Amino acid sequence: MNSEDAPxxxxxxAAGARRQKADERLKQATEELKALVLAALRNGEHRPTEVTKASGWTSAHVRKMARTAGIEPDERYKERAxxxxxPGTGPASSEETSA
Known part of the structure; x- marks a missing residue:
């Protein structure tokens, strides 16, 4: 197309069709990456921070996906957190709420 000519x-x-195909490829690639990330987190061979970095997603996004998929944090991470x-910013313990 010439820049002086109207499209x-x-x-x-044609541009709309290309965009639609790209959108479909992106959705497929996203689902493939999600499956790989969740499999890696379940397997436990790699640290969650390494999996997150390799995925290109934020830690919050990976954490949310993991919790939605039923993958709970390692107890060592929970204890560290x-x-x-x-003090005073965490959830109330059962002793504090049973008064």
């Missing part, structure tokens, strides 16, 4: 309906339709959490 034809065929040009627009509890130790690092400032």
């Amino acid at each position: 034809t309906l065929e040009d627009i339709a 509890d130790r690092l959490r400032k």
